[in-house]
Amino acid sequence: MPQGPVIAVGPKPDPEFDAAITRGGGVPGPLAEASGLVWTDSRAVPEGIPDAVTWVQLPFAGVENFVGSGLLEEYPKVVFTSAAGAYAPTVAEQALAMLLAGVRGLWHREHSWDYLPAAGRTGRLGGSTVAIIGAGGIGRALIPQLRALGAMVIAVNRSGDDVPDAVVIPASRIDEVWPQVDHVIVAAPSTPETRALIDAGVLARLKPHSWVINVARGSLIDTDALVAALRAGTIGGAGLDVTDPEPLPAGHPLWSIPTAIVTPHVANPPQHLRPALLERVEVNVRRFGNGLTPLAVIDSGRGY
């Protein structure tokens, strides 16, 4: 029986990750003997990676901290993988929850039976058109969820490649998207070119009933412009699991605007992070051991 690759876990020993490596056909072992490294700490950056290590699994889907540290340039021969996609279904669920809560009026905090109908804020998601900005794992997980509710989907990606059950508009033509949609879900990676993607100009082109949902990174939305639009009522509302700044400080206007639904970066609830990462480690160890490219290779040029 062939021996699987030796995979180290760092920076600290972790029996659950060892077990995932074993399930994936690998052999948990010390870094000095390893050909792969599973890194479990989101704050520390791996250092002193031996030459024999050709693959490093990083622990999050959003890896801008690692990319920003220069890690990929320091080890150009190493394949770095993120956990992109592993958390996608649960993040997608948070986005859908926020969109539905917005459209269906669950944000109202008036202790009155008459408020919502009088305000004309009793909408329906079915039959509407939703833009998903970023057709990666989260966006692709959202599409069947939205379709099951009878919504149409316009997916925006960099490549313009086809996406099942969605109309694709490439990011280069994103200006064509805003007039066509009822709602916007931001699910794109944080990169220099997506910074403040949703700005005052975009918000001005949305509809008075439009909800803007962000489950990606706070930096993709211009917070001040969003607060202004919400206060002016020029859009329906915003559902934010990520904010800029983050954490959202006490006293920030987004806490008290009724049409802002804020959750504290919990689209991946902590209790679901670890099981999903363990599953991804198992899959990627198996791929690595079989000579296949592991899932979610980070492209240092793209930054994700």
Place this chain on the structure above:
Amino acid sequence: MPQGPVIAVGPKPDPEFDAAITRGGGVPGPLAEASGLVWTDSRAVPEGIPDAVTWVQLPFAGVENFVGSGLLEEYPKVVFTSAAGAYAPTVAEQALAMLLAGVRGLWHREHSWDYLPAAGRTGRLGGSTVAIIGAGGIGRALIPQLRALGAMVIAVNRSGDDVPDAVVIPASRIDEVWPQVDHVIVAAPSTPETRALIDAGVLARLKPHSWVINVARGSLIDTDALVAALRAGTIGGAGLDVTDPEPLPAGHPLWSIPTAIVTPHVANPPQHLRPALLERVEVNVRRFGNGLTPLAVIDSGRGY
């Protein structure tokens, strides 16, 4: 070309309903010449129905007011139909919105980034098991929506008949349901036997994270028992589009319990009621004209 049946609209003339009748192949006309009657008023009960009228379309899915008035017994030869099923997808959407908002912590009203994770209230619907009490139109519309999110469904109906994509438990064995499920959606008709179906005993058998959603009628839940369970924190929360009493009076405890999400009977938003009813009238006029049984015949024995 054969002449379609003459269908009257009452109690008041309504050109949009006349148009729906025409689209369905019927001929709008006075009650004295009609073989069918489309009744558009939810408060008044039709009176003096001529002998030639063999079909009456009532305007709502929940027809207990009409049934309670003795209308069906007064005209035993008339086929009465409700609008059951016509509003199902939009009601289902409200139920899903409330369940997701509950499970994903959108109900929290603390202006604090730390509250939800510290309270351990960051759940996920995917992977959970949801009981749908009542597998009529609303329940059946919910199943694919829940399945798209990765939830399992147990459907409870009177007949025990198969329901696609759900495990069916007949209402006679409903006590077996509670220990098996994470969440409960009440979507059953209001009848004497469903009164206070969710009572203190049922609530005590649910889980600390369980959400109870009601989009049917307020009478199906014992409100005092629900308030007690919410205050004690023995269930996760409740999403109520219908309440008992209704409207929910100002100052009622359900308005201020944070884990109670209340919307004012808007699962059928008013702007969506009329289009759905017009569509149902068109379909049923066509069925009536072709000698088929119209959709959603009311059984006076069942009460819906």
